[in-house]
Amino acid sequence: MSHGGDTGKPAEESDAVAGFTAYRKRMNERILAEPNQVVRRFFALDTQTYQAGALDLKTKELLGLVASMVLRCDDCISYHVAQCKDAGVNREEMFEAFSVGLVVGGSIVIPHMRRAVAFLDELEGQSSTGASAGAAIQPHQHG
Amino acid sequence: MSHGGDTGKPAEESDAVAGFTAYRKRMNERILAEPNQVVRRFFALDTQTYQAGALDLKTKELLGLVASMVLRCDDCISYHVAQCKDAGVNREEMFEAFSVGLVVGGSIVIPHMRRAVAFLDELEGQSSTGASAGAAIQPHQHG
Amino acid sequence: MSHGGDTGKPAEESDAVAGFTAYRKRMNERILAEPNQVVRRFFALDTQTYQAGALDLKTKELLGLVASMVLRCDDCISYHVAQCKDAGVNREEMFEAFSVGLVVGGSIVIPHMRRAVAFLDELEGQSSTGASAGAAIQPHQHG
Amino acid sequence: MSHGGDTGKPAEESDAVAGFTAYRKRMNERILAEPNQVVRRFFALDTQTYQAGALDLKTKELLGLVASMVLRCDDCISYHVAQCKDAGVNREEMFEAFSVGLVVGGSIVIPHMRRAVAFLDELEGQSSTGASAGAAIQPHQHG
Amino acid sequence: MSHGGDTGKPAEESDAVAGFTAYRKRMNERILAEPNQVVRRFFALDTQTYQAGALDLKTKELLGLVASMVLRCDDCISYHVAQCKDAGVNREEMFEAFSVGLVVGGSIVIPHMRRAVAFLDELEGQSSTGASAGAAIQPHQHG
Amino acid sequence: MSHGGDTGKPAEESDAVAGFTAYRKRMNERILAEPNQVVRRFFALDTQTYQAGALDLKTKELLGLVASMVLRCDDCISYHVAQCKDAGVNREEMFEAFSVGLVVGGSIVIPHMRRAVAFLDELEGQSSTGASAGAAIQPHQHG
Numbered sequence: 001m002s003h004g005g006d007t008g009k010p011a012e013e014s015d016a017v018a019g020f021t022a023y024r025k026r027m028n029e030r031i032l033a034e035p036n037q038v039v040r041r042f043f044a045l046d047t048q049t050y051q052a053g054a055l056d057l058k059t060k061e062l063l064g065l066v067a068s069m070v071l072r073c074d075d076c077i078s079y080h081v082a083q084c085k086d087a088g089v090n091r092e093e094m095f096e097a098f099s100v101g102l103v104v105g106g107s108i109v110i111p112h113m114r115r116a117v118a119f120l121d122e123l124e125g126q127s128s129t130g131a132s133a134g135a136a137i138q139p140h141q142h143g
Numbered sequence: 144m145s146h147g148g149d150t151g152k153p154a155e156e157s158d159a160v161a162g163f164t165a166y167r168k169r170m171n172e173r174i175l176a177e178p179n180q181v182v183r184r185f186f187a188l189d190t191q192t193y194q195a196g197a198l199d200l201k202t203k204e205l206l207g208l209v210a211s212m213v214l215r216c217d218d219c220i221s222y223h224v225a226q227c228k229d230a231g232v233n234r235e236e237m238f239e240a241f242s243v244g245l246v247v248g249g250s251i252v253i254p255h256m257r258r259a260v261a262f263l264d265e266l267e268g269q270s271s272t273g274a275s276a277g278a279a280i281q282p283h284q285h286g
Numbered sequence: 287m288s289h290g291g292d293t294g295k296p297a298e299e300s301d302a303v304a305g306f307t308a309y310r311k312r313m314n315e316r317i318l319a320e321p322n323q324v325v326r327r328f329f330a331l332d333t334q335t336y337q338a339g340a341l342d343l344k345t346k347e348l349l350g351l352v353a354s355m356v357l358r359c360d361d362c363i364s365y366h367v368a369q370c371k372d373a374g375v376n377r378e379e380m381f382e383a384f385s386v387g388l389v390v391g392g393s394i395v396i397p398h399m400r401r402a403v404a405f406l407d408e409l410e411g412q413s414s415t416g417a418s419a420g421a422a423i424q425p426h427q428h429g
Numbered sequence: 430m431s432h433g434g435d436t437g438k439p440a441e442e443s444d445a446v447a448g449f450t451a452y453r454k455r456m457n458e459r460i461l462a463e464p465n466q467v468v469r470r471f472f473a474l475d476t477q478t479y480q481a482g483a484l485d486l487k488t489k490e491l492l493g494l495v496a497s498m499v500l501r502c503d504d505c506i507s508y509h510v511a512q513c514k515d516a517g518v519n520r521e522e523m524f525e526a527f528s529v530g531l532v533v534g535g536s537i538v539i540p541h542m543r544r545a546v547a548f549l550d551e552l553e554g555q556s557s558t559g560a561s562a563g564a565a566i567q568p569h570q571h572g
Numbered sequence: 573m574s575h576g577g578d579t580g581k582p583a584e585e586s587d588a589v590a591g592f593t594a595y596r597k598r599m600n601e602r603i604l605a606e607p608n609q610v611v612r613r614f615f616a617l618d619t620q621t622y623q624a625g626a627l628d629l630k631t632k633e634l635l636g637l638v639a640s641m642v643l644r645c646d647d648c649i650s651y652h653v654a655q656c657k658d659a660g661v662n663r664e665e666m667f668e669a670f671s672v673g674l675v676v677g678g679s680i681v682i683p684h685m686r687r688a689v690a691f692l693d694e695l696e697g698q699s700s701t702g703a704s705a706g707a708a709i710q711p712h713q714h715g
Numbered sequence: 716m717s718h719g720g721d722t723g724k725p726a727e728e729s730d731a732v733a734g735f736t737a738y739r740k741r742m743n744e745r746i747l748a749e750p751n752q753v754v755r756r757f758f759a760l761d762t763q764t765y766q767a768g769a770l771d772l773k774t775k776e777l778l779g780l781v782a783s784m785v786l787r788c789d790d791c792i793s794y795h796v797a798q799c800k801d802a803g804v805n806r807e808e809m810f811e812a813f814s815v816g817l818v819v820g821g822s823i824v825i826p827h828m829r830r831a832v833a834f835l836d837e838l839e840g841q842s843s844t845g846a847s848a849g850a851a852i853q854p855h856q857h858g
Contacts, residue, residue, distance in 0.1 A: 027686035038671040046679045049532045049753050054521040063495045067533040070496045075683035092483040099181040103478045104496040106392025107189045111218035114170035192389040192467050197378040206352045210390040213353045235340040242610040246335045247353040249821025250618045254647035257599035313829035324621050324814040332822045335610050361826035385467040393475045397504035400456035528753040535678025536761045540790035543742035621818045626807040638778045639785045639819040664769040675764045676782040
């Protein structure tokens with residue numbers, strides 16, 4: 001989720017998105033500071049998983065996104081939405097990925113899709129949530 | 144989320160419940176504004192699913208409630224609790240549905256049941272949560 | 287699942303259904319023979335859960351069926367399909383319950399729905415599976 | 430499990446794979462013969478979901494595959510492995526998709542990955558399972 | 573949720589932890605006040621489950637913790653983290669239990685592990701989350 | 716799972732258990748023969764996870780067992796039941812671990828518990844399933 005030189009913070013990086021990112025970073029550091037080799041190796045393996053190989057980065061991030069949707073993890077979805085956007089996935093493609101997650105996972109996925117769209121809107125700098133934008137993506141702040 | 148002076152607002156429709164409903168409505172509109180036919184058809188199908196047929200509305204909403212409980216989706220549970228109440232499910236019946244969800248899904252369902260009861264209490268106009276009522280059902284606002 | 291006096295075995299109780307029932311019974315006895323009070327109490331509570339109360343038996347079995355579908359447990363589905371049938375749920379109602387499970391749980395439920403219908407067909411004495419009927423519901427034999 | 434004299438059957442379409450396909454087809458017909466509109470529409474929507482759009486067919490099938498892996502449904506995995514192969518996914522790409530499913534879903538995915546590889550081997554005409562090949566992919570026959 | 577001057581409150585019992593505990597207690601009382609025998613018996617059975625027997629208390633709480641992690645329930649994780657700490661599980665053992673949950677359950681467990689560590693840090697009186705500590709463990713308040 | 720000197724195959728290592736073990740071994744070799752580094756590293760990490768550390772081997776295997784139960788994976792359960800037995804877990808302890816899995820995961824776990832007990836019985840050389848013992852644990856053969 002390195003957005004390059006964001007001097008002054010660009011419009012598409014809202015406070016809510018930044019808060020989500022900061023919490024992730026802080027707690028990941030906390031976890032990796034612990035001398036548990038299995039945990040550390042898992043985190044390294046997780047990073048390696050999404051590197052381009054036979055499948056390109058964009059495809060792999062889309063796979064991560066849909067896996068996160070059907071398993072219904074808001075933080076994972078937010079993370080992969082951001083990664084997909086960085087990898088060049090446009091809004092129409094994002095919604096097609098959402099549609100696969102929705103049909104495979106069922107209506108139980110809908111609340112997570114609502115939050116995914118709110119997060120995507122924040123990333124794209126178009127608040128979908130009016131005055132209470134911060135509250136809308138509040139769940140993402142936690143992790 | 145301020146519970147202060149809600150002029151004219153009926154007791155059983157708290158600000159928290161209203162916030163939950165408003166967020167759902169706003170984001171659903173956002174999603175349906177997107178030109179993705181699979182997503183739109185899924186939402187239409189979801190609505191159709193709970194219409195009275197061989198099984199009546201009340202039974203179908205109870206099915207939706209228990210399915211949501213065992214899959215542990217707070218927003219889905221809140222939604223179906225409200226729909227069940229509208230369909231005439233009383234508190235004793237609601238708890239029997241909860242009990243099926245609890246026994247099938249196990250103790251992992253308990254935190255969701257706590258929030259379901261807090262939401263039901265809000266709907267019924269009897270705050271179960273004292274001064275910090277808003278905080279208690281805060282998760283429901285998000286989706 | 288007591289079908290009354292099955293002299294000569296009625297058409298609707300196929301060998302496959304009987305095998306499923308026998309395996310469940312044998313292993314439940316094995317489990318309850320163990321001096322573990324938590325397990326025994328859980329089994330007793332499970333039985334109590336589906337007794338008629340504020341909600342009638344038929345509704346409760348339908349709740350158990352849909353919960354089993356969205357959690358995708360073939361044996362639980364088979365059990366509740368049989369219980370529903372005994373409680374007077376007809377085929378049209380059964381399919382409406384299936385439809386709720388399908389929409390809430392998504393396409394991942396479909397393979398379980400195929401086996402549920404195969405099991406229901408066996409119960410109703412109309413083999414849906416041609417010559418290899420036994421193989422078709424074979425998964426249910428195991429538990 | 431032998432389906433009789435299959436003269437002319439290509440090597441990569443084993444009896445086991447054919448049995449799986451036949452059971453799916455037969456039970457799907459059985460389900461769609463039922464006058465339940467929600468179920469029928471869901472099946473139609475499920476088909477529509479994987480049609481090429483902003484994302485191509487190959488990507489969508491890979492999404493379906495990984496979603497099926499993390500939700501751990503053998504039949505869904507087998508189905509999407511076959512669809513992926515038809516869409517031109519090669520073995521190396523298939524394993525990269527498996528690796529995403531494995532890391533996101535954890536070691537609980539491993540038994541399903543074993544069966545996925547056995548099924549892929551059958552599709553590719555290289556039995557991975559020695560003399561008892563039929564038994565190895567037996568679960569896939571059921572649905 | 574302000575961490576400021578907590579007069580008399582021990583360092584390891586932060587306001588956030590206390591809020592979580594209070595909400596659990598209040599809603600459990602609310603639930604048990606309802607005349608539903610299945611629910612009441614389930615709660616009693618849940619308590620009985622973790623009593624020392626052939627396995628000691630510490631082992632049982634660790635089992636509850638890992639089960640909660642792979643099922644990804646933040647409140648259940650927080651509860652068992654606290655119970656484990658009370659039963660004498662030290663930080664290194666806690667992380668080994670986390671590592672089992674992580675490897676079995678996959679990367680989807682990571683956000684829950686972040687919150688588990690934040691909660692553990694609060695319990696141990698070492699805020700891992702800087703100025704916005706309250707926000708960091710906010711989810712735990714709800715259940 | 717080496718049970719020592721099995722002259723002519725000891726009673727506690729039935730054909731079904733051996734078949735399960737052989738299938739696992741064969742397919743794992745097949746998977747590890749593939750040049751996918753993420754998959755290989757995951758398998759290595761999975762092995763490392765259960766090595767004695769701050770927690771002993773027995774405790775870790777019990778954690779793996781309960782995690783497998785609540786996630787309802789028969790093959791994983793069978794594997795950890797065998798590993799637990801090798802690590803010295805006796806039948807009473809095994810049932811206490813089962814009871815935690817049952818209460819956390821709910822009645823949906825019961826069919827898996829039936830198969831776990833059947834597998835344990837096979838391991839202990841006391842067939843719980845009469846004449847059709849092979850059929851009873853047949854699911855375990857597949858993976």
